Amino acid sequence: MKEKRINGSETPLLEADKLTKIFGTLKACDEIDLKIGTGEIHSLLGENGAGKSTLVKMLFGALQPTSGHIKWKGEAVTVTSPAMGRSLGIGMVFQHFSLFDALTAAENIALSLDEKTPLDTIAVRAREIGEAYGLPVDPEALVGDLSVGERQRIEIIRCLLQNPDLIILDEPTSVLTPQEADLLFVTLERLRSEGKSILYISHRLEEVRRLCDRATVLRHGKVVSQCDPRAETAASLARMMVGSDIHVIERHPDEGAGLQQSLLVEVNGLSQNPRGPFSVSLHDVHLSVRGGEILGIAGVAGNGQGELFEAISGEVLQERPGTIRIRGNDAGRIGISARRKLGAAFVPEERLGHGAVPDMSLTNNLLLSRHSTDRKVFLSGGALKLVAESGLASAAKRVVAKMDVRKSAENPDASALSGGNLQKFLIGRELDRNPSVMIVNQPTWGVDAGAAAHIRQALVDLARSGSAVIVISQDLDELFEISDRIAAMVHGRLSESVPIKEMSRERVGLMMGGAEHAAPQASAGVA
Amino acid sequence: MMRIEIVKRPQHSALFSALSPFIALLLTLIAGAVLFSILGKNPVSALYSYFIEPLTEVWSIHELLIKAAPLILIAVGLSVCFLSNNWNIGAEGQLIAGGIAGSILPVVFPDFQGWYVLPLMLLLSMAGGMAYATIPAYLKVRFNTNEILTSLMLVYVAQLFLDWLVRGPWRNPQGYNFPETVQFNESAILPAIWAESGRAHWGFILALIAAVIVWFMLSRTLNGFEIKVLGRSARAGRFAGFSAGKLTFFAFLISGALAGLAGIAEVSGAVGQLRTSISPGYGFTAIIVAFLGRLNPLGIIAAGLVLALSYLGGEAAQISLGISEKSARIFQGIILFFVLASDTLIYYRIRIVSRLSDTALKGA
Numbered sequence: 001m002k003e004k005r006i007n008g009s010e011t012p013l014l015e016a017d018k019l020t021k022i023f024g025t026l027k028a029c030d031e032i033d034l035k036i037g038t039g040e041i042h043s044l045l046g047e048n049g050a051g052k053s054t055l056v057k058m059l060f061g062a063l064q065p066t067s068g069h070i071k072w073k074g075e076a077v078t079v080t081s082p083a084m085g086r087s088l089g090i091g092m093v094f095q096h097f098s099l100f101d102a103l104t105a106a107e108n109i110a111l112s113l114d115e116k117t118p119l120d121t122i123a124v125r126a127r128e129i130g131e132a133y134g135l136p137v138d139p140e141a142l143v144g145d146l147s148v149g150e151r152q153r154i155e156i157i158r159c160l161l162q163n164p165d166l167i168i169l170d171e172p173t174s175v176l177t178p179q180e181a182d183l184l185f186v187t188l189e190r191l192r193s194e195g196k197s198i199l200y201i202s203h204r205l206e207e208v209r210r211l212c213d214r215a216t217v218l219r220h221g222k223v224v225s226q227c228d229p230r231a232e233t234a235a236s237l238a239r240m241m242v243g244s245d246i247h248v249i250e251r252h253p254d255e256g257a258g259l260q261q262s263l264l265v266e267v268n269g270l271s272q273n274p275r276g277p278f279s280v281s282l283h284d285v286h287l288s289v290r291g292g293e294i295l296g297i298a299g300v301a302g303n304g305q306g307e308l309f310e311a312i313s314g315e316v317l318q319e320r321p322g323t324i325r326i327r328g329n330d331a332g333r334i335g336i337s338a339r340r341k342l343g344a345a346f347v348p349e350e351r352l353g354h355g356a357v358p359d360m361s362l363t364n365n366l367l368l369s370r371h372s373t374d375r376k377v378f379l380s381g382g383a384l385k386l387v388a389e390s391g392l393a394s395a396a397k398r399v400v401a402k403m404d405v406r407k408s409a410e411n412p413d414a415s416a417l418s419g420g421n422l423q424k425f426l427i428g429r430e431l432d433r434n435p436s437v438m439i440v441n442q443p444t445w446g447v448d449a450g451a452a453a454h455i456r457q458a459l460v461d462l463a464r465s466g467s468a469v470i471v472i473s474q475d476l477d478e479l480f481e482i483s484d485r486i487a488a489m490v491h492g493r494l495s496e497s498v499p500i501k502e503m504s505r506e507r508v509g510l511m512m513g514g515a516e517h518a519a520p521q522a523s524a525g526v527a
Numbered sequence: 528m529m530r531i532e533i534v535k536r537p538q539h540s541a542l543f544s545a546l547s548p549f550i551a552l553l554l555t556l557i558a559g560a561v562l563f564s565i566l567g568k569n570p571v572s573a574l575y576s577y578f579i580e581p582l583t584e585v586w587s588i589h590e591l592l593i594k595a596a597p598l599i600l601i602a603v604g605l606s607v608c609f610l611s612n613n614w615n616i617g618a619e620g621q622l623i624a625g626g627i628a629g630s631i632l633p634v635v636f637p638d639f640q641g642w643y644v645l646p647l648m649l650l651l652s653m654a655g656g657m658a659y660a661t662i663p664a665y666l667k668v669r670f671n672t673n674e675i676l677t678s679l680m681l682v683y684v685a686q687l688f689l690d691w692l693v694r695g696p697w698r699n700p701q702g703y704n705f706p707e708t709v710q711f712n713e714s715a716i717l718p719a720i721w722a723e724s725g726r727a728h729w730g731f732i733l734a735l736i737a738a739v740i741v742w743f744m745l746s747r748t749l750n751g752f753e754i755k756v757l758g759r760s761a762r763a764g765r766f767a768g769f770s771a772g773k774l775t776f777f778a779f780l781i782s783g784a785l786a787g788l789a790g791i792a793e794v795s796g797a798v799g800q801l802r803t804s805i806s807p808g809y810g811f812t813a814i815i816v817a818f819l820g821r822l823n824p825l826g827i828i829a830a831g832l833v834l835a836l837s838y839l840g841g842e843a844a845q846i847s848l849g850i851s852e853k854s855a856r857i858f859q860g861i862i863l864f865f866v867l868a869s870d871t872l873i874y875y876r877i878r879i880v881s882r883l884s885d886t887a888l889k890g891a
Contacts, residue, residue: 024534024878315765337768348766357756357763368756368767371749385749 091164296483345435589725604782617678619810625787628655656787730792
């Protein structure tokens with residue numbers, strides 16, 4: 001059976017022939033050939049912007065190809081809409097869930113079904129499928145109360161209820177702890193054993209090697225390789241994706257250097273009630289970072305990372321001044337501009353609409369976070385506070401050169417930059433000030449591997465020059481690569497931090513799941 | 528099969544941004560010509576009497592400036608509000624509050640005269656407009672009230688208060704019971720710009736000065752930057768360290784002050800006394816002016832003149848062409864349509880996509 005699949009003598013379940021999609025002048029997909037066999041987990045690998053999403057949308061019917069053909073079970077088809085994709089037997093589980101928080105799991109499932117089925121029947125079916133495939137979910141539970149992993153299970157159950165032959169999963173593990181990911185893999189393997197095919201989109205090479213039978217690697221909209229990922233190494237797969245060797249982060253071995261330096265940022269007993277219906281409360285968060293070290297904060301999204309960021313940045317003020325201390329100064333009651341003047345710099349998770357104004361130019365976005373700290377350079381005219389365009393332009397040029405920001409115009413709007421280039425600009429905007437404290441939320445989320453390596457190296461260099469850096473990230477590889485200590489956030493609580501030497505993926509996974517609030521080596525590395 | 532898509536331009540042209548109102552005006556004239564032909568009028572002479580004739584006589588140019596002055600003053604203030612996402616719909620009420628506050632001196636203290644009376648009246652009118660605009664601003668910041676509703680409702684309060692004031696305590700005792708105050712004394716009248724040729728008063732000059740100052744603030748200062756940042760993204764504004772609450776007060780105070788100024792300019796420049804109604808809805812028309820001027824104070828000067836002209840043209844067309852003065856509203860609608868269309872096309876472009884390849888696939 002398996003031999004047949006690999007040598008291709010059997011008719012593939014889905015075959016894409018020279019599929020091309022052109023947006024304006026951009027060839028998002030350029031004559032892509034793809035064959036997915038029956039009962040195969042097929043991986044689609046590629047950096048951000050390689051054309052994975054566009055390709056999948058064409059297969060699923062959400063986009064129409066500019067040219068090329070799709071064959072389903074050997075017959076040419078035109079998938080005109082997602083509904084038609086579903087009726088053919090193609091199911092899709094999106095990276096960003098499309099569930100209503102205020103409805104129950106069963107109600108959410110009912111919404112996506114074409115035919116009218118009584119809610120009770122759906123609940124029973126959902127429970128059956130959940131039990132059969134190791135996806136335990138209570139159909140009566142409100143989605144708003146469920147964890148991200150449980151929500152993903154609802155999406156998968158919803159997809160399975162339609163009895164698809166091909167299931168497309170877009171970056172399914174990006175929101176899961178390692179343990180939750182393991183459970184997902186068990187489910188996927190069971191589906192494969194039943195003859196279902198899975199198209200698995202990911203950029204996590206280790207899990208692709210572990211799970212997938214075949215891989216198609218995309219780069220700049222073209223297929224660069226079709227291979228058996230088990231016969232490849234993570235490094236060789238990465239090379240195919242990026243087209244060159246990925247820069248390896250250089251770290252000096254003096255990881256303990258931070259211990260001799262003074263505390264630059266402290267959070268003492270930060271507790272906070274939720275600020276809105278979908279906000280998380282914080283419970284007695286303590287952390288401290290010395291100059292020269294990077295504290296990594298792991299955790300699945302939505303466990304209070306954003307709230308912690310806003311509390312440290314000063315976008316949300318605290319009741320007690322001493323709750324937040326920056327370079328030895330009580331900062332809990334002062335705003336973000338005053339905290340910046342103490343030497344702190346902040347890069348939020350959301351780039352457009354938080355770190356930058358989308359329809360404003362790069363120079364204006366430079367002014368956004370630096371008008372108070374660099375008043376002498378960027379403002380003139382005394383009390384009139386005139387904006388000094390020339391000072392902004394030369395600073396923007398400096399940032400662009402330093403961070404290798406690729407842009408299409410001299411001073412484009414922030415929204416005209418790709419995610420990776422904008423993130424390089426936003427990080428460079430802060431690094432340009434040589435901050436002594438830097439806190440970054442999801443520094444490389446949605447950023448291609450080359451830019452991510454650049455950003456990580458810049459953060460490591462900043463720490464090694466004596467600054468204190470806090471990196472909040474869902475990407476464990478990233479945290480292991482750059483952190484000196486790692487703590488995990490779960491349900492608004494922050495675990496004790498553990499030095500990187502004593503840390504393992506299993507342990508951080510348990511911490512992210514909330515199993516380890518207080519590590520046994522609690523005192524290690526924490527003042 | 529064709530499909531039409533609207534695609535965002537990577538960068539918009541500064542030249543066309545500036546030309547936009549003029550392009551829209553030209554298109555309005557063409558559409559107007561078509562409209563008049565359908566009505567059986569000679570389009571050339573109809574357009575002439577609508578849009579050119581009011582500009583050929585000196586007195587009607589003065590009337591144009593009189594109508595444009597309050598529209599520009601108010602719209603300039605509203606541009607600050609709208610750019611910062613504060614939806615002040617109550618400029619009409621702030622205009623009335625300013626008109627009342629500015630009239631205190633000539634009505635209550637008619638013997639208080641001198642060169643200093645007029646500046647004091649202008650200051651009082653601004654203070655009155657600001658005080659009245661503070662109410663919706665405070666309600667918004669303190670209680671998160673919707674400022675559209677509160678500012679609009681306060682318009683009616685102001686109108687009724689003015690009505691009561693002019694019929695009651697402030698009524699001219701020698702006025703044969705007409706609901707009017709005393710005629711303002713000489714030193715309380717906003718003088719004409721060129722008294723020998725017509726009535727246009729210094730209100731128009733004040734409007735130009737206000738427009739230039741606000742334009743400078745918006746385009747060159749950190750304050751203007753703050754307004755634009757908070758208007759486009761409240762969260763990014765908070766990240767920048769700007770306070771949305773303070774800006775709400777600032778925007779309402781500026782627009783209240785300018786609406787108040789428009790009120791006293793109308794009362795003391797055009798009318799010379801306080802009556803039960805001092806504005807034919809300038810505070811509401813100015814909302815259209817602000818958007819026609821694309822919230823740019825310099826554009827608002829042009830937009831204010833255009834809207835003032837459409838009023839005059841409507842009156843002229845009623846007399847010379849025998850068509851309803853409602854045609855003025857049609858023209859205002861057409862202008863609005865084309866300006867919004869031009870603005871949209873500056874930021875977006877239309878692309879026509881052939882779907883031939885899709886159809887070919889379906890046939891396969």
